[in-house]
Amino acid sequence: MAAESGVSRRALFGVGAGTLAAGAAAGYFGHDAVAEAVGVGSDTVDFYGDHQAGIVTEAQDRMCFAAINVLTDDRDELIDLLRQWTKAAANLSQGLPVVAEGVAGGSRTAPPIDTGEAQGLSAGHLSVTIGFGRSLFRSEDGTDRFGIADQLPSEFIDLPHFPGDQLEDSRVGGDLCIRACADDPQVAVHAVRNLIRMGFGTVSTRWMQLGFGRTASTSPDQETPRNLFGFKDGTANVRSDEEKALNEHIWVTDGSWLDGGSYLVARRIRMHIETWDRESLDGQEQIFGRTKLDGAPLSGGEEFADPDFTMQGAGKQPIIPIDSHVRLAHPSQNDGVRILRRGYNYADGADSRGNLDAGLFFIAFVADPQRDYVPLQNRLASQDALSEYLLHTGSGLFAIPPGAKEGGYIGQTLFG
């Protein structure tokens, strides 16, 4: 039925039996009309705005992340794809198909333009965040493929090798990244899959990661979630209502093309789950410096109480151990550095020995990777008692351009 073409997934299956009938009677209608008719639901996230969605957006439970190679050397072809991605991501964020023709509204002799697996599902708070890798500015062989090498910010470093890193080539780097977060994994994967599909010939997927069970909260209303060690993680996260901290630590505010953007640090951190599970409760709490059940610092109080790093216990040893995670990661111990963590747990089956390949897909947004992430990670990797149970297997650093205005596209401030 051609008249279904522009109808949102919600309209078809939820709110809108009446709307659908009206729409069908009116024949074809476009996205805006539909979005208006069904009302933008409470489960949508605005794609357009000063900042890209998916950073201070209240953390959804699921993630699909793709690092992508750009195959073309043609600047216009790349810009065209960024334009297509912007439009498609905006539609998907409203719970609409990638284009008006949708799943079955196009020609019957052509492949469906939207792949269809999100049909009938709500928008699920989908956010799509697009980033640029350092290699987009200058390839490994030094080529300035797109005439943007002189726009490479000096803060945009190559992440150094950190102690204990065992990065796998197949999980490192990327010219671009797409990160979709949603309440429903099917919605997140649908978004990434359809964007990749639009780009065949122009781009190619380099590596991908699925994540579940958000490991950080980004608003004061969200409870701090747990990592696969069973501990609350990210208690000291920068939250969406901390405007001053966001401008200081998360958003780039230098007036450049990246102004209003940020950097996304991605680290695939495998956890030695089996070994960890054999550690006593006391031992686990000593390693984190927090209680397992409530996430309260070992110096007392509730979860959000400030840890007292000077408090001494038996034998005049600090109650929060010197090599505990909370101490080493705490802003007060890192020259006030704060990051916005927005990572996810992952479980990618078992390895050949039957151990879980599971852990944390760490994602942090920072304004300056050299200042905000490198010293912190060096410190954790070399001193944190937790690092004995961790193995960094994947890594990526991406500049996240500011948000786009309707009619514009992500990356416009860079490509013009």
Add this chain to the structure above:
Amino acid sequence: MKVLSSDLSSSVRSPSDARDSKHPCSCARIAYEDLQPLVAKRDSDLDQTLKTRFKELQSQLGDHKDGDGFRLYTELSKDEVKELSDGVNALSEPLSKLTDTVVG
């Protein structure tokens, strides 16, 4: 064309040597030559894309010539296989729109 396009994809999924890609690629190209004038008239962008991508894939396959034949897939590095796969994807995606352009 549907057959050709799926041949191209499967040739990379379970290949024995690079000839498996070369063969459907050549067939697809020869078949396309017959349709090309019509496509050029109906969708010149698609025609241009297909021409470019046929040429690119042919040239990629040419890199793996070995005497009269081609190197075995098992002799190719992971990166070389990925490159061929990218080339096949790059051609197959616009090729999947061909039927509609011709009969739609």
